Amino acid sequence: MDIAAILLLVGVLIAVGTIERKVDRADRRTARVERKLDLVIEHLGIDTDMVGPDLDRVRALLRDGKKIPAVKAYREATGAGLKEAKDEVDRIESTMR
Template sequence: MESVLPVVITVLVLAVIMLVAASDRRARTLERRLRQLDRKVDLLLAQAGVEQPEDARMAEIDQLLAQGRTIQAIKVHREATGSGLAEAKEAVERRMR
């Protein structure tokens, strides 16, 4: 019985690792697909001449950047878009250029 327990635990740990790896792979695939669809929609909107209105909070972000308050601008961007920290930081840095 004592020799079976480590084997069972090892098998369970390996099963969990495989499940996590599979779900991570699926998430990356879905993210890639979403980016592709996003680009296609952007192209279709551009072709149709449809302008996507800018969120009013983006003006607030620009104002914060003009005041040198980058961290606050990132926070506002995250609140306005629901994006993660890295994505918001990248977007705010693009607006700074």
């Protein structure tokens, strides 16, 4: 019985490791695609602020020096994750200077 439990545990650990590697690989691919898309958008001169949700509230919060509420407002407006929202708010803030 103990050997069966050990073998089961080893099998589960191997499966988890395999899944983690596949997720990590998918994340890297997604990041590469996003970088390429950013380059295409930049090359075409597309203003991404004009595409998508209205971000006036985010800009107003940034002007008032309220970065954390700006990230929260961005997440509410777009449904983005925390890191993506923070990165985008940083980008918006850098264009405002």
